[in-house]
Amino acid sequence: MPPMPTVQDAAEKDPSDAHAGHDAHAGHDAHAGHDAHSSHDAHAGHGGHGDHVGQFRRLFWIMLALAVPVVTFSPMFADLVGYELPHDGWTTWISPVLGSVVYLWGGRPFLTGAISEIRSRKPGMMLLIGLAITVAFVASVGASLGVLHHELDFWWELTLLVVIMLLGHWIEMRSLAQTTSALDSLAALLPDEAERVEGDQVVRVAPADLQMGDVVLVRPGGSVPADGRVVQGSASMDESMVTGESVTVRRQVGDPVVAGTVATDSGLRVEVTATGDETTLAGIQRLVADAQSSSSRAQRLADRAAGWLFWFALVAAGVTAVVWSLVGLPDSAVVRAITVLVIACPHALGLAIPLVVSIATERAARGGVLVKDRLALERMRTVEAVLFDKTGTLTKGEPAVTATEPVDGRTVEEILALAAAAESDSEHPLARAIVAAAQSSGLSILDSSGFTSSPAVGVTATVEGRTVRVGGPYLLAEHEAEELPVAQAWHAEGATVLHVVVDGEVVGALRVADEIRPESREAVEALHTLGVQVVMITGDAQPVAEAVARELGIDRVFAGVRPEDKSAKVAQLQREGLSVAFVGDGVNDAPALAQADVGIAIGAGTDVAIASAGVILASSDPRSVLSVMELSRASYRKMKQNLWWAAGYNLAAVPLAAGILAPVGFVLPMSVGAMLMSVSTVVVALNAQLLRRLDLRPEVSAREILSS
Template identity: 60%
Template sequence: MKHQTHGHEDSGAADPDTHGQAMPTDDPTSVLDPDQHEHHGQGTQHADADHEVHVHGEHAGHSTAMFKNRFWISLILTVPVVLFSHMFAEIVGYTPPEFPGSMWISPILGTFIFIYGGAPFLKGGITELKSRQPGMMLLIAMAISVAFIASWITTLGIGNFNLDFWWELALLVVIMLLGHWMEMRALGSAAGALDALAALLPDEADKVTDAGIETVPASTLAAGDVVLVRSGARVPADGDIVDGSAEFDESMITGESRTVARTVGETVVAGTVATDNAVRVQVTAVGSDTTLAGIQRLVAEAQASSSKAQALADRAAALLFYFALIAGIITFIAWLLLGSPDDAVIRTVTVLVIACPHALGLAIPLVIAISTERAAKGGVLIKNRMALERMRTVDVVLFDKTGTLTEGRHAVTATTTTGGVSEAEMLALAAAVESDSEHPVARAIVQAAAENQEATEFGYRGSGFSSMTGRGVRATVNGSEVAVGGPNMLKEVSLATPPDMTGTVREWVDRGASVLHVVRDGAVIGAVRLEDRVRDESRAAVKALQDRGVKVAMITGDARQVAEAVGAELGIDEVFADVLPQDKDSKVSELQSRGLKVAMVGDGVNDAPALARSEVGIAIGAGTDVAMESAGVVLAGNDPRSVLAMIDLSRASYRKMIQNLVWATGYNILAVPLAAGVLAFAGFVLSPAAGAVLMSVSTIVVALNAQLLRRIDLSPERITT
């Protein structure tokens, strides 16, 4: 299907030639909770039904609820395991309770914990082993498996070994489950973006038949069918209007903040909303052929192509795995050569068990959990842990213009008049005419007059309001007939811009602004400039990013002159203008092809593929569900300064991750050789019990160090010009 694009992505400036047309009500759809997207009928019909959900890292196939449930059950069972452990009792200095069968409590419950609580790690370890990419899962699986086998050997009295590691096995599983549960809470789901896209489509459609209007499942529509799209309803499939005309809210597809007039013969896209009138649409594309389905495919492809790089903790775990394995082999062979097979087993088991320190399982998740909490207080929702890690390496931040760097709504940014009337009076007259209109332009003019003290002092009120469709509006004000409208209105009444205003108006038009003229009693008395106003916060955000060595780029569907005007005002490094919705994704790829790491900030459905493609996708919280689901980070508000919070937090949390990994792995580097017996010649050998105690100390240090992240100030207000 040939998809026709209309106009710009919107500078926020109104189209003066649609001024005066009936205006839409608010979008009747609410922001949907992605966790509730279970039944959308038509939804899956418009996606590739067999799309693959890509979940990276060791958590593939695992859910937050699974880790949470296994943690709590394992924690409850760990209490008696530890309480009845003779090795733990010796460390702490107490006598375990004894009664008939008490000796089997730790082995039986420990076995259950190993099988139930350890299952995710055992399965993950096998997967990593098969893929030859050892990481955290394989390291944990090795430690708990060795502890499990050694503990049963001790429990059954096989050989002369004191390797009662049931308590250590239980604690290791519980702490690792806790760490992974905390980490999973920070992870986003790739499927969420596709679900949110599907949710834009209605479940049912009003099909026009010979017998009248029949409500049918939207999934049953076929090309050639005619459907009735009522005011406030979404278009169920791509098609052409065959009867009626209406203003359509296409923001979820194009990102434009203004509605677009559509009439007979023009194309409308599935998921868009008819805001003011009912129209009849002949379906031209359904299912995977629709524009929305195409965006879904782009999102899926971009998510599938994102980096498969292992997380920082996994890389450390991989090194520890090889270190422990080699150390274990050397230990076993060395003690065998020394003629002590019992010591060979004890020392090797101890090395392999303590090779996976508790601290390593908490080093990264603790930092992520605290970072996520701190970010939330600063208005930033971190959905993906890799987004947090990658943000510190970003070279360029690519902002979508409308609603991100700009306010996304019409505003009067300048006025001009002919001699004999002040700008305040001209504005007061225009506001009096527009006061009864709900058009965004009207609201902008009324607000500008309300903020101008001199204009309010006139106290003008209009009467006899009437709309000139597609041209403007008029009313009687203070005994005079006053009209406000665009170029078409002037042509209709055979008027031209007065010579003393011509230069100013031409300059406004050249920069891409919309211009409305004010006519009183048949004479042009002034004009107002309407634009999408740049946020004050945007200036501070751009400067602060550049001060941190990060380039700033802007992307928009607006005409080049509009984009360049905003770019120059903000001092942006690079501007992409005239970009079609489906091409935003390719602009991210273009930046990446230059060797740059990109953070994309956007708020519309058309931004979703670009958000998914970039190293870090940042969605504006006031945007669409799809944009938020495609992104790794969501900004709760519209303040672009919040991007700085992400960069500062990413850099600070990365430092904490490195520090925690040094503590966690540093313990191993020292403890493993001691447990292997390198100082046995001097009479010192690290016992299994002592190794376990040191492991706990390392965990405490890691936990305390992570808490220091709470001191970071992430409030947007700290970034000023």
């Protein structure tokens, strides 16, 4: 991974608010009751701060304990089950007294939420629940005091309603707390202490106390406490928590290292180059938080549906009360109206989208996919053409020896070994490519002496008593020699051709070109499997581009395109009616990334603040594009399933709650209605949790697509 610039805040918001998006279901409008009452201690757990989930759990168990005697000493429940209550006068007040405690204490989160929704003029789920339990409470008090008919004694139903609602909220909050663990787990990557080198001593300090220029010691198996640059030692670094790539990367003197990465095999000394909110880890946290709190089309649809359901429930409850009153059953009118209010709460609908988004962005971050724009993620499932920038995306962006041609009597290994020996003292990129090729082939670099370099000609060195020269056409001209026959074909493909000359005799040639990533073939093949057109754009000449396209099976090529003209090519594809995702390295691709329906910056590594990209891939694996598609499609499926379940449940359950089947003898009890409402919430929460099984590793996504 190349050195990357310092992370900047992509969201233009105070980093201290990074968790704010989690509060109250990420701030969607129709469900604003959560937001409004998130300040309440018991229910603030939506924000994922502190032990609020534990507080809600304890509140549920306390209310459940109080509910047992309330239900047991309820005359209506005793008649329903078939047992007799003691005739002592004091027992008749057990249910009213404890039921009032349950209403005032256990129902407080819903009552405060209802008040907040009224103040914000955004009626929603909390107002419905608060209205239902308040009507039940007032009716029960009136019945207990003898003011109202005894059949309006709802203490046991009211108590069970509160208990069941608390259970549903507890489960919901546990689910939300699990999603916000993405941010907590990112923060946990930092060590508790850093070892700062001060002269001959090593002092333990908190990572927050580190400053720019400090040198820290990272022991084998230890985490890097802040972004920095290696000043001593080398180690294989586990960077999977940042890039999603499981293979360790060798870091040595001069290389950048990222806060939270782990030195697996040896120790390092690292000079700190960024701390606190400027680190890569902080940038990733901001992106995850922003993505989880941002809006989307699906969310706005859920918001509108939740708002409609509130008025639908209110009107349905009013109509229910009127109809039952007209048929001469005013007591049943109250019961049925309360049941409608309870069962029609759009609670599950309010949870349907935020929970999916939170889990999806968490899974994405763990897989090295950073979602900046949820709309871009939603659009990814409908992309019809993926436009890849060639250099640095489909290829490695650096020269590599791709072929070696020896003359008769020589071997490939001999030519490569001689060329590497002659080039070993050169810092030229072509020289480094030749030396790297020899090393990867297991060849020993021979000793050389007398190294000289001539611009535009080549290098000369003495190797085992022989004069070895490596260079291009001018070198051959000096020796009045001809190119090897294969050189013409290599030139036609846009490759650089270097000849090896030993003691004045041409002994072989090397083909040097930008190396194609081995993962690119699988990425292109998998995209074709999905029915997606693959297009390549490059500034290279047409022969070079066509050679790469032939090797990878790419459908279409734009060659000789200047960086500033890439966006015009994206627009051209869009005018053809295609939904386009542009995949580039983010260095000079900003206009094209912005023009595309989905802009994907690939190989960003530690630079997570590319403003023009909607999705940032920390790894350089082009198969990561498939991970984004997989995430987009899976998230959409879960959103759609949750919306259908939540909205469909409400629309089907309200008529039952109103008593539409009363003529055939079926009347839905209020407590059962409350239970069904909570079951709906739990089903939506559990369905969203299934996204956690999604494996977004690039190789896994490609394998699953190709095998499907």
